[in-house]
Amino acid sequence: MVRVPEHERLVLDNGATVILLPRREVPLLACQVLLRGGSVVDPPAAPGVASLVAALLEKGAGERDAYAFAEAVEGAGGSFGAVAGPEAIALRSQFLARDQGLMLELLADTLREPRLEAEEFEHLRARQIEFIKAVKDSEPAELIDAYGRALLFAGHPYAQPVHGSEASLGRIAHAHVLDYYRTNFGADRLILVLAGDLDIHRAEHDVRAAFADWPNAAVRTTLGVPPSQAGRRVLLIDAPEAAQTHFWIGAPGVDRRYAHRAALDLVNTLFGGRFTSLLNAELRIKSGLSYGARSGFVRGSVAGEFAIRSFVETAKTARAIHMALQALERLRRDGVSAEMLASARAYTLGQYALGLETAADWAAALADIEFFGLGTSYIDEYPARLAEVDPQAARRVIDEAFPTSEQVTLVVIGDAARIGGQLGEFGPVINMRLTDPEFAPPI
Amino acid sequence: MRRTARAAIPAFRAPAPAGSEDVHAQVLANGMQVIVWPVHQIPNVALNLWVRAGSRNERPGITGLAHFFEHMMFNGTRTRAPGEFDRLMEARGGANNAFTSDDVTVYEDWFPSSALELVLELEADRVANLAFVPQLIESERGVVASERRLRVEDNNHGLLAERVQAAAFTEHPYRFPTIGWPEDIRAWRLEDLQAFYTTYYAPNNLTLTLAGDLDPRQAVQLVRRYFEPIAAQAPPAPVREREPPQQAERRVKIRRQVQTPVVQCAYKAPAAADESASAIHLLMSVLMEGDASRLHRALVEERRLAIEVGGHWQEGFDPGLLWLSLTLPQHTDPHAALAALDAELARVIETGVTQVELERARNLAIVGFWKRLATIDGKAHLLGEYAVFHPHWSELFEAPQRLAAVTREQLRGVAAEILAVSQRTVGILAPAARRTKDQG
Numbered sequence: 001m002v003r004v005p006e007h008e009r010l011v012l013d014n015g016a017t018v019i020l021l022p023r024r025e026v027p028l029l030a031c032q033v034l035l036r037g038g039s040v041v042d043p044p045a046a047p048g049v050a051s052l053v054a055a056l057l058e059k060g061a062g063e064r065d066a067y068a069f070a071e072a073v074e075g076a077g078g079s080f081g082a083v084a085g086p087e088a089i090a091l092r093s094q095f096l097a098r099d100q101g102l103m104l105e106l107l108a109d110t111l112r113e114p115r116l117e118a119e120e121f122e123h124l125r126a127r128q129i130e131f132i133k134a135v136k137d138s139e140p141a142e143l144i145d146a147y148g149r150a151l152l153f154a155g156h157p158y159a160q161p162v163h164g165s166e167a168s169l170g171r172i173a174h175a176h177v178l179d180y181y182r183t184n185f186g187a188d189r190l191i192l193v194l195a196g197d198l199d200i201h202r203a204e205h206d207v208r209a210a211f212a213d214w215p216n217a218a219v220r221t222t223l224g225v226p227p228s229q230a231g232r233r234v235l236l237i238d239a240p241e242a243a244q245t246h247f248w249i250g251a252p253g254v255d256r257r258y259a260h261r262a263a264l265d266l267v268n269t270l271f272g273g274r275f276t277s278l279l280n281a282e283l284r285i286k287s288g289l290s291y292g293a294r295s296g297f298v299r300g301s302v303a304g305e306f307a308i309r310s311f312v313e314t315a316k317t318a319r320a321i322h323m324a325l326q327a328l329e330r331l332r333r334d335g336v337s338a339e340m341l342a343s344a345r346a347y348t349l350g351q352y353a354l355g356l357e358t359a360a361d362w363a364a365a366l367a368d369i370e371f372f373g374l375g376t377s378y379i380d381e382y383p384a385r386l387a388e389v390d391p392q393a394a395r396r397v398i399d400e401a402f403p404t405s406e407q408v409t410l411v412v413i414g415d416a417a418r419i420g421g422q423l424g425e426f427g428p429v430i431n432m433r434l435t436d437p438e439f440a441p442p443i
Numbered sequence: 444m445r446r447t448a449r450a451a452i453p454a455f456r457a458p459a460p461a462g463s464e465d466v467h468a469q470v471l472a473n474g475m476q477v478i479v480w481p482v483h484q485i486p487n488v489a490l491n492l493w494v495r496a497g498s499r500n501e502r503p504g505i506t507g508l509a510h511f512f513e514h515m516m517f518n519g520t521r522t523r524a525p526g527e528f529d530r531l532m533e534a535r536g537g538a539n540n541a542f543t544s545d546d547v548t549v550y551e552d553w554f555p556s557s558a559l560e561l562v563l564e565l566e567a568d569r570v571a572n573l574a575f576v577p578q579l580i581e582s583e584r585g586v587v588a589s590e591r592r593l594r595v596e597d598n599n600h601g602l603l604a605e606r607v608q609a610a611a612f613t614e615h616p617y618r619f620p621t622i623g624w625p626e627d628i629r630a631w632r633l634e635d636l637q638a639f640y641t642t643y644y645a646p647n648n649l650t651l652t653l654a655g656d657l658d659p660r661q662a663v664q665l666v667r668r669y670f671e672p673i674a675a676q677a678p679p680a681p682v683r684e685r686e687p688p689q690q691a692e693r694r695v696k697i698r699r700q701v702q703t704p705v706v707q708c709a710y711k712a713p714a715a716a717d718e719s720a721s722a723i724h725l726l727m728s729v730l731m732e733g734d735a736s737r738l739h740r741a742l743v744e745e746r747r748l749a750i751e752v753g754g755h756w757q758e759g760f761d762p763g764l765l766w767l768s769l770t771l772p773q774h775t776d777p778h779a780a781l782a783a784l785d786a787e788l789a790r791v792i793e794t795g796v797t798q799v800e801l802e803r804a805r806n807l808a809i810v811g812f813w814k815r816l817a818t819i820d821g822k823a824h825l826l827g828e829y830a831v832f833h834p835h836w837s838e839l840f841e842a843p844q845r846l847a848a849v850t851r852e853q854l855r856g857v858a859a860e861i862l863a864v865s866q867r868t869v870g871i872l873a874p875a876a877r878r879t880k881d882q883g
Contacts, residue, residue, distance in 0.1 A: 070733060275538075290586070
């Protein structure tokens with residue numbers, strides 16, 4: 001069965017956490033870095049700063065300008081990219097094992113001496129605004145969570161769009177980026193995992209040389225629990241001429257340290273986490289209405305969200321939303337049987353090892369459990385926890401973590417002129433246009 | 444801090460991938476090819492079933508049929524009710540998917556090794572006994588229509604690519620969109636499905652690859668038990684259409700309500716097995732892989748005429764297309780972006796690439812090779828790809844050496860041969876004239 005491989009875990013005197021995990025199937029070395037912060041520490045008026053800082057990390061550091069940096073990475077065949085999330089900036093890198101020294105040098109330069117140049121900032125910001133427009137043009141479903149979260153967590157930092165909105169990016173100045181780096185980078189924020197075909201002694205030496213004298217970040221982060229929301233509401237985002245409607249049905253969920261994670265995973269697998277799930281059976285297999293319907297939990301450090309996602313021909317929007325809500329009501333009413341749980345357990349266990357196969361998979365997994373303080377038992381004892389789940393345990397998580405159909409927030413992206421009238425029955429409708437430059441509706 | 448000074452980084456000399464010497468291949472009595480790669484890193488197996496049938500094997504009126512089959516293969520057999528395939532596989536820990544291209548349809552399963560026999564039985568059952576339930580055919584048409592709206596009608600890149608490909612070929616069936624024209628999706632008849640199944644889902648038209656925690660001899664025994672009883676069929680008629688030489692550039696324009704224009708250039712390019720394949724891959728990398736690449740630097744960073752540069756070579760049985768695509772910022776003139784692209788391509792044709800660029804591309808390709816080989820999924824897929832599109836699957840293991848042998852002169856040669864204006868079809872998708880506010 002899957003177990004966390006032997007590894008070395010160091011906490012430097014300044015609080016930086018370093019994990020080294022040797023694994024030698026292929027001559028590659030993977031790195032995963034998490035730096036606490038992310039969009040939750042962005043200024044409320046200008047979300048998107050953390051995202052721009054992350055993008056700027058590979059646009060020049062130490063003695064290398066942006067081009068020299070790209071040339072150093074790609075010249076060795078490597079990859080190096082940072083991206084902001086709600087609660088951290090994550091940096092992932094992969095190189096041939098022979099380039100361990102180069103990889104750590106680039107990493108140290110990036111974290112400790114990023115150039116964060118004004119001209120690169122201006123270009124990235126302009127490009128990020130255009131990327132949002134391009135996604136709206138071709139893949140608006142990619143943004144549906146941002147609209148949903150803005151409503152679900154209104155007033156809390158979880159509501160902020162991680163990569164900013166067209167309007168908020170326009171408000172970000174170069175000074176915001178410098179300020180983010182000054183206050184939110186430092187050793188106490190750092191989790192660094194190296195996994196793969198590793199020279200462990202040299203890696204430890206290099207990491208200490210690079211980070212042992214790094215001061216802590218200027219501020220400490222605190223994050224309160226978001227206020228709860230009541231009642232059903234609908235946000236309709238007009239995408240004229242769209243052939244299909246995308247919908248998102250969301251509600252507050254549970255956080256990352258939720259005690260009944262195994263039961264939660266099994267119930268979600270049955271409800272919307274695999275091909276034969278209740279949701280996909282209704283919307284795809286039985287009715288042919290949609291190419292697919294899924295549900296899932298996103299779990300942060302203080303709260304999380306549950307969401308159903310699907311898409312359907314414009315004329316059948318209301319029918320499909322009804323079917324999804326009915327499936328949710330059925331889950332809440334009927335629970336799941338021991339036989340269903342046995343199937344979900346086999347499925348979850350059978351797929352588990354496939355997500356923990358490569359050195360890069362392990363680097364990401366270990367950084368994650370370190371970040372949330374979960375301990376390696378989170379991985380090692382998962383099969384045992386899955387084995388314990390019975391219908392009563394499933395009933396408990398259904399009551400605790402799955403919303404009733406009356407408690408949900410609906411986000412609908414589609415041709416408003418053709419669907420607007422269908423949505424009133426689901427609750428008060430707020431209207432926006434896809435081209436509006438914000439994700440939150442005007443108050 | 445220690446500095447590493449390097450000019451052109453020499454290419455990495457690759458050792459043989461662990462376990463490759465254990466790859467076991469066999470052709471069953473009915474002509475089905477089986478290739479097994481034992482690797483015991485995780486207690487799982489990845490299975491690929493490659494069917495030599497794609498939209499290339501269609502004709503006007505039945506376009507999209509190969510892809511529709513990919514859906515129908517999950518909808519019941521004469522021995523198992525619809526839904527049983529997925530229900531049984533998931534209950535034993537397995538998951539599956541499938542994809543269809545111009546050339547092939549590939550079924551993929553990932554499961555714990557304890558489920559190997561069940562999965563082989565399920566796969567053989569749908570190859571031998573597929574049922575055609577009229578009600579399910581109708582329901583699945585709806586699913587495919589939804590997939591088409593997602594990937595083509597509501598996606599500017601998908602929509603433009605479909606029209607460009609249809610214009611690039613006048614004779615060869617590569618002109619058909621793999622997902623099918625909407626009228627055809629609505630119109631297939633049961634007989635069309637049955638004829639396609641008999642011809643193409645015959646064991647002699649299949650390659651099965653398995654990678655993971657298994658014993659090759661036992662695995663082959665199980666494959667024989669379930670697949671060998673399936674009778675071979677007459678080989679499918681070869682695709683005889685040959686695309687006549689293109690005489691001049693072709694252009695496709697689409698106007699719709701969008702903010703960001705898209706430009707695509709599709710150049711006529713060789714088939715997958717062409718001897719210049721490694722050089723073509725490296726040329727593509729020099730042009731558009733990563734922030735240091737030519738087109739990214741020129742068009743995104745310096746001229747700021749694009750926010751993203753992409754592309755791929757559609758490697759198939761027959762000569763196909765090499766695509767370059769640009770996503771432009773709002774209010775950018777597509778013709779200015781195209782002119783800048785042309786200037787960069789002309790420079791490559793005229794003066795070639797530098798040694799630094801070649802070594803970068805080579806190193807990126809080597810790392811890409813190892814990344815794919817790091818998973819059982821990647822191994823099963825690569826074995827299938829090489830078995831189907833190349834003279835022999837074992838050529839997979841020669842990929843690093845072939846990359847190492849490519850010269851700058853060869854890159855310039857393939858650039859000059861492929862990137863000619865007269866040999867391309869250009870697609871431009873641009874915003875429609877603005878609507879007035881009360882209409883919008």
